[in-house]
Amino acid sequence: MSESVTRIQVGGTAGSEPYEVLVGHRLLGELGTLIGEKAKRVAVIHPEALAETGDALRADLADQGFDAVAIQVPNAEEAKTAEVAAYCWKALGQSGFTRTDVVVGVGGGATTDLAGFVAATWLRGVRWIAVPTTVLAMVDAAVGGKTGINTAEGKNLVGAFHPPAGVLCDLAALESLPVNDYVSGLAEIIKAGFIADPAILDLIESDPQAARTPAGPHTAELIERSIRVKAEVVSSDLKEAGLREILNYGHTLGHAIEKNERYKWRHGAAVSVGMHFAAELGRLAGRLDDATADRHRAVLEAVGLPLYYRYDQWPMLLENMRVDKKSRGDLLRFIVLDGLAKPTVLEGPDPAVLVAAYGEVGQ
């Protein structure tokens, strides 16, 4: 396997500090340099599933002279709560964490969202570094500075824009990832394909089974292409004043499903159903051609992502969608495609069209 490291720059325009996303193998040696000499204390926030990794990182940073603590949090969405954030704040307080100290978030997107949020809120903002260990976190969650937690009322309803100081994507981490979690990350990669880079879809379609594993021939290229899509968008619109909304393709219904499932579904699985819905909505609204709409079903199904959700849940889902961050007052807004790689906003669709689109997704 190649030992080369790819460096993708993010930010540096629209007033945000630039940082790099590194993709490759054996990158953790970069962590000390990224943390920098001003820091005395480092908190490594990691999920239970990565207890060994978290402790190894802590020990390594201690060897480098930092006062390093490991903060273990629950796996997956159970970490994205106000209670877990408060637990982390307490640990930072007890370590005497100051404004020059650094948080490191090691794990999937749930962990990096939480770690970034803790960093954003501690002393009104300290530096943080993301070490994503899932496909989804590498290509999406760890990049771009959206940090946050869920509430009972909805997904990511509390959060802050607080970009990391660097992102280290060590591809070796993916080898221990359960296949369902690996495939869940493909949903965000496929999203990047539909909204901006169709070459991603061609690569997956060339061998969908191979795309399901880190040993596939296109793993690094798929990850790097998706990061470049995200990097380009967030570099020009960090705070989602406009363009950044395209990254929410499939998320309006996806987040509604996650809430309906009390955050037990994987994010990527919910976004997959959400993209199927968005494709049907685009088609029925007269925006999207049949071939591109059908391509959604084909590619999502080919890698083993779900397309359907419970028909009888539509009233709850509609209610949940009202608190989507793209909503404005009572106006529901969706990202749909005008064609391949032509994302656009559909505002206040006819309720009959919404129901008809869900008719293709509900079962």
Ligand SMILES: NC(=O)c1ccc[n+]([C@@H]2O[C@H](COP(=O)([O-])OP(=O)(O)OC[C@H]3O[C@@H](n4cnc5c(N)ncnc54)[C@H](O)[C@@H]3O)[C@@H](O)[C@H]2O)c1
């Ligand atoms: N901030 C953003 O821009 C953004 C973008 C996309 C998604 N997200 C968020 O990301 C979250 C989903 O992230 P995810 O799909 O990475 O799931 P996740 O963080 O829930 O991780 C999935 C599971 O894998 C475990 N795990 C992580 N790395 C592992 C490894 N290398 N080996 C074995 N187990 C490992 C985790 O502990 C967890 O149990 C959602 O909360 C979603 O809202 C945020």
Ligand SMILES: O=C(O)C(=O)C[C@@H](O)[C@H](O)[C@H](O)COP(=O)(O)O
């Ligand atoms: O970075 C973004 O912007 C996105 O929308 C990327 C999404 O994949 C991600 O799930 C994000 O957390 C959703 O943001 P939200 O603002 O809808 O909570």
Ligand SMILES: [Zn+2]
């Ligand atoms: Zn997402």
